[in-house]
Amino acid sequence: MASNDDDDDGLQKRVRCVLLVLSGKGGVGKSSVSAQLALSFLSLGKKVGLLDADLCGPSVPLMIGAHGKNVQRGPNGWLPVRAGPSSSLSLMSVAFLLSNKDDAIVWRGPKKTALIKQFLSDVQWGDLDILIVDTPPGTSDEHLAVLEGLRGHPVCSALLVTTPQAVSVGDVRRELTFCRKTGTKVLGIVENMSGFVCPHCAECTNIFSQGGGESLAKECDIRFLGRVPLDPSLALTLDKDRDFSCAATEGPAEAALHHIAEILLQEMNEDAKVAQTS
Amino acid sequence: MAESGVTGVPEGCPGICTEQAGKASPCQGCPNQASCASGQTQGPDPAVEQIKERLDGVRYKVLVLSGKGGVGKSTLTAQLAFGIASDESKQVAVLDIDICGPSMPRILGLDGEQVHQSGSGWSPVYSEDGIALMSTAFLLSSAADAVIWRGPKKNGLIKQFLRDVDWGETDYLNVDTPPGTSDEHLSTVQLLSAAKIDGAVVVTTPQEAALQDVRKEVDFCRKLKLPVIGVVENMSVFVCPKCKNESQIFPPTSGGAEKMCHDMGLDLLGKVPLDPRIARCCDEGRPFLTEVPDSPACTAYRAIVQRVQRFCEVKLEEPKAMD
Secondary structure (H helix, E strand, C coil): CCCCCCHHHHHHHHEEEEEEEECCCCCCCHHHHHHHHHHHHHHCCCCEEEEECCCCCCCHHHHHCCCCCCCEEECCEEECEEECHHHCEEEECHHHHCCCCCCCCCCCHHHHHHHHHHHHHCECCCCEEEEEEECCCCCCHHHHHHHHHHCCCCCEEEEEEECCCHHHHHHHHHHHHHHHHHCCEEEEEEECCCCEECCCCCCEECCCCCCHHHHHHHHHCCCEEEECCECHHHHHHHHCCCCHHHCCCCCHHHHHHHHHHHHHHHHHHHHHHHHHHC | CCCCCCCCCCCCCCCCCCCCCCCCHHHCCCCCHHHHHCCHHHCCCHHHHHHHHHHHHEEEEEEEECCCCCCCHHHHHHHHHHHHHCCCCCCEEEEECCCCCCCHHHHCCCCCCCCEEECCEEECEECCCCCEEEEHHHHCCCCCCCCCCCHHHHHHHHHHHHHHECCCCEEEEEEECCCCCCHHHHHHHHHCCCCCCCEEEEEECCCHHHHHHHHHHHHHHHHCCCCEEEEEECCCCEECCCCCCEECCCCCCCCHHHHHHHHHCCCEEEECCECHHHHHHHHHCCCHHHHCCCCHHHHHHHHHHHHHHHHHHHHHHCHHHHC
């Protein structure tokens, strides 16, 4: 399986599209969205990798039910952890490298940058249709490291996640500036935690205000990909060891994200075709 | 970005306190290369003493932390400030060290303000309630400006905030932090090592996805010997405004903050229910505590403010009582 090419070429040639999941704000659901999108892409028959670039707060392993697994070393580098339905998802996170899961990674920027570059260059991702990169909040070391590590991958685009509040939209606006300054294409904005339907009386309450994501998309001329409602059942499945055999029972949040996955896939496919011909 | 002393940091600076200082490739051509390479930067930072002097008039310093983003650190920082400042004899200041995602100006109703420079340093911006605030947002020319900075540059700005802002006589300085356990947190704790931080309030939400990050933050506090005042569980339950039934939007699958506090020997300062009016008040920059004073969330916030104050103020007089 090992290619004789340089490490640099590995990711460029063998990963067709890269999708960065970004948000200036924390706790808006980047990791949940990343995990759900990965599963949706898998169900659409794609080969998917998921890189957790949040070094101080890695959440992806818990959400994919790969908590407590360890990374194996292969002859050419780290082998990603296999997780998800019939172990079809390739996963890498700093959580797999910690001996105690409650250990804090008290690292400054340069060290974080080095590890992220290693995640991109030394992990044997293999052939992938899509590599999803889940990022921490902000516009700093990790984000720059990811973009540098990808070294101008021909099909590298970003998905922005926000909640409807003005406080969150403000941070996402800054993230958008980051994308523009770094020349990263933005595929669209997802408004997460948009409205909660009371299970007792079916009244919909906008806990975190409403409409912020959509108005930002309009204002900045970016595609609005849709709203994902607050759904305790999704929080519940993401918190526990997942059982992938009964994935058929989809809640409203999962359905919304699956629809978004289909749109993203189409967009990325077109971009990949353009990149190939040029 | 306003011109400041940190703009000259070269791209990829390894940080002046690292072993690579002055020796890495980005150091070539940097005016500070020689002094970094000589090793004199490895000693104790003179800023630590300067900061101690500068903060002489600040009685209590409280850090608001959480490993997780979006759990309500800034909201809690604001309620702490509003709560303490409701006693008119108390002067409260807030320092927002979330450099890439500053939210305090909006929450305190100070969006779009600018910082002024005076003979005694940077003057903070004052809210209607008399709360003093300093934030990166005040240094940006537009609300959409992104601060795309690596660690060393962020640390430089935090140093300036601590050393050069003229807070005056202040009872409480609440520091709102970004998520994580990295540059901003390390720098703040190290720079305040002589001025002494009284303690940290750790904020979480009930679900395991948040708790697992928050446990790391507690580990961080312990590694740096930072006293933890206690834990606040935000977004605990949601009461439907129509039928008054409770729902758990972020279910405490692993026992919530209560179990974490029990396991880690920490005090639970309080649980704050989800209330859409909190988000609205924050978005509009109005004080939630006086806006809807009889709501359960307000009662919870008020109790938390009292406990934080008691921790800081009692500790000074009878240190043994806090065991």
